[in-house]
Amino acid sequence: MGGFALTTPTQTDLNLRAVQLLNEDAEKIAQLISVQLDNLTLPKCPLYEEVLDTQMFGLSREIDFAVRAGLITREQGQQIIHDLERKLADLYAKILP
Amino acid sequence: MGGFALTTPTQTDLNLRAVQLLNEDAEKIAQLISVQLDNLTLPKCPLYEEVLDTQMFGLSREIDFAVRAGLITREQGQQIIHDLERKLADLYAKILP
Numbered sequence: 001m002g003g004f005a006l007t008t009p010t011q012t013d014l015n016l017r018a019v020q021l022l023n024e025d026a027e028k029i030a031q032l033i034s035v036q037l038d039n040l041t042l043p044k045c046p047l048y049e050e051v052l053d054t055q056m057f058g059l060s061r062e063i064d065f066a067v068r069a070g071l072i073t074r075e076q077g078q079q080i081i082h083d084l085e086r087k088l089a090d091l092y093a094k095i096l097p
Numbered sequence: 098m099g100g101f102a103l104t105t106p107t108q109t110d111l112n113l114r115a116v117q118l119l120n121e122d123a124e125k126i127a128q129l130i131s132v133q134l135d136n137l138t139l140p141k142c143p144l145y146e147e148v149l150d151t152q153m154f155g156l157s158r159e160i161d162f163a164v165r166a167g168l169i170t171r172e173q174g175q176q177i178i179h180d181l182e183r184k185l186a187d188l189y190a191k192i193l194p
Contacts, residue, residue, distance in 0.1 A: 009167070014111070018166050025162075054154065061155040062162040065122075069115050070106070071166065 011070075018071035019080070022063060026084040029055045033088055037095050052088075059084070115168035116177070119160060123181040126152045130185055134192050149185075156181070 009017070032055065036048050063077040106114070129152065133145055160174040 009108070011106070014166070021162060021165050054151070057151065057155060058158040061158050065118060065159040065162060066166070068118050069111070069163070069168065071168075 014071050015076075018066050019076055022059070022066060022072070022077075022080050023083075025059055025062060026080050026087075029059060030084060030087045030091070034091055037091055056081075056084075111168050112173075115163050116173055119156070119163060119169070119174075119177050120180075122156055122159060123177050123184075126156060127181060127184045127188070131188055134188055153178075153181075 029052075033048075033052060036051065060081065063072070063080060066072045067074050067077050126149075130145075130149060133148065157178065160169070160177060163169045164171050164174050
């Protein structure tokens with residue numbers, strides 16, 4: 001079974017890898033927004049909102065796919081979005097009085 | 098090993114499932130565009146182009162994730178996009194003279 005395990009990832013491997021990839025993507029969005037907030041003074045700028053909407057849509061499509069492919073649970077997906085939203089709220093809090 | 102195989106999908110199972118899910122998503126985009134083309138006379142309408150761009154972006158994020166998660170090859174991903182683009186070109190050909 002050792003050789004089998006080496007060539008075929010277990011469900012746990014796949015789950016961990018999928019969660020890691022999705023968290024990296026969420027982190028990239030937080031970084032992008034952080035850079036934007038540093039360079040734009042107004043987070044209400046339509047361009048800023050459009051970039052965020054597009055990126056959040058892309059991440060939600062990835063997460064939805066990962067859930068349907070059986071790689072992660074729906075709860076894990078919601079947690080990734082929730083963590084990102086909290087991170088973004090922290091970024092705003094630093095900018096806005 | 099029978100029980101193990103039952104609970105742990107093989108790489109082939111995962112690949113087939115991922116390709117099937119992505120093709121279903123591509124098909125949904127083709128359907129959406131088909132309905133839009135039936136109801137809008139101008140495929141150059143900015144709203145139409147925005148919907149298509151957004152949907153293609155979402156699909157490309159799903160495919161990119163599936164490649165990075167090791168579920169499909171990059172070539173399989175490109176094939177799904179290519180098939181969808183050909184389908185959309187066929188739809189336009191029916192509308193435009």
